[in-house]
Amino acid sequence: KQEVTQIPAALSVPEGENLVLNCSFTDSAIYNLQWFRQDPGKGLTSLLLIQSSQREQTSGRLNASLDKSSGRSTLYIAASQPGDSATYLCAGGGFSGGYNKLIFGAGTRLAVHP
Amino acid sequence: EPEVTQTPSHQVTQMGQEVILRCVPISNHLYFYWYRQILGQKVEFLVSFYNNEISEKSEIFDDQFSVERPDGSNFTLKIRSTKLEDSAMYFCASSDEWKPEGGQYFGPGTRLTVT
Numbered sequence: 455k456q457e458v459t460q461i462p463a464a465l466s467v468p469e470g471e472n473l474v475l476n477c478s479f480t481d482s483a484i485y486n487l488q489w490f491r492q493d494p495g496k497g498l499t500s501l502l503l504i505q506s507s508q509r510e511q512t513s514g515r516l517n518a519s520l521d522k523s524s525g526r527s528t529l530y531i532a533a534s535q536p537g538d539s540a541t542y543l544c545a546g547g548g549f550s551g552g553y554n555k556l557i558f559g560a561g562t563r564l565a566v567h568p
Numbered sequence: 569e570p571e572v573t574q575t576p577s578h579q580v581t582q583m584g585q586e587v588i589l590r591c592v593p594i595s596n597h598l599y600f601y602w603y604r605q606i607l608g609q610k611v612e613f614l615v616s617f618y619n620n621e622i623s624e625k626s627e628i629f630d631d632q633f634s635v636e637r638p639d640g641s642n643f644t645l646k647i648r649s650t651k652l653e654d655s656a657m658y659f660c661a662s663s664d665e666w667k668p669e670g671g672q673y674f675g676p677g678t679r680l681t682v683t
Contacts, residue, residue, distance in 0.1 A: 486671055488671050488672070490674075495679075496676070496677070497659065497674060497677045498611070498659060498677075500671065500672075500674065543611065547671070547672070555601070555613040555616055555624060555626075556601075556603075556611075556661075556672060557613070558611040559610070560609075
């Protein structure tokens with residue numbers, strides 16, 4: 455059974471720090487990996503999508519990497535700001551035995567304080 | 569930019585009642601999904617739908633649940649007899665058939681509260 459794990463579960467940092475959020479998955483037959491942001495009580499905002507043929511994607515201060523062989527993805531946030539405070543979810547798609555669904559991690563709850 | 573929309577944003581219902589959650593996927597997308605998130609827990613897959621039939625469903629998606637595409641734009645999730653444990657945020661998502669690697673686009677969610 456596919457499992458997606460995110461470490462750390464929570465992170466509190468001062469403004470300006472560079473951060474790395476980790477995501478690991480047990481099945482390397484992954485089709486894509488999406489990173490989402492979720493504000494309290496709100497929906498899911500897609501941040502970055504990495505297809506299985508890619509190794510990384512960048513959007514502004516965000517950079518996500520994917521290493522299928524090791525079953526890992528990381529989300530790098532540069533120069534963190536208080537507005538980055540949210541829960542960050544990773545989700546893998548297209549695992550063997552479940553092509554048409556995303557498997558989500560539990561998220562990393564990030565707090566950036568001024 | 570096209571987006572997935574969901575109505576209502578919040579639904580309160582009594583245990584045993586039927587509820588229908590509505591979604592309008594992105595217009596040129598052909599794969600549709602429902603997920604749910606119980607407060608404080610992971611987002612969980614419920615069902616995927618393509619070509620007017622279910623393509624995959626989870627163990628959660630039992631006989632109390634059904635999905636339908638009643639017309640060319642709406643995609644609905646029906647819960648026939650709600651239970652307290654059905655209280656959750658329900659997310660609809662859609663994806664482009666021709667670009668499955670393009671990822672899924674999520675709606676803002678419907679918060680279902682069963683009392």
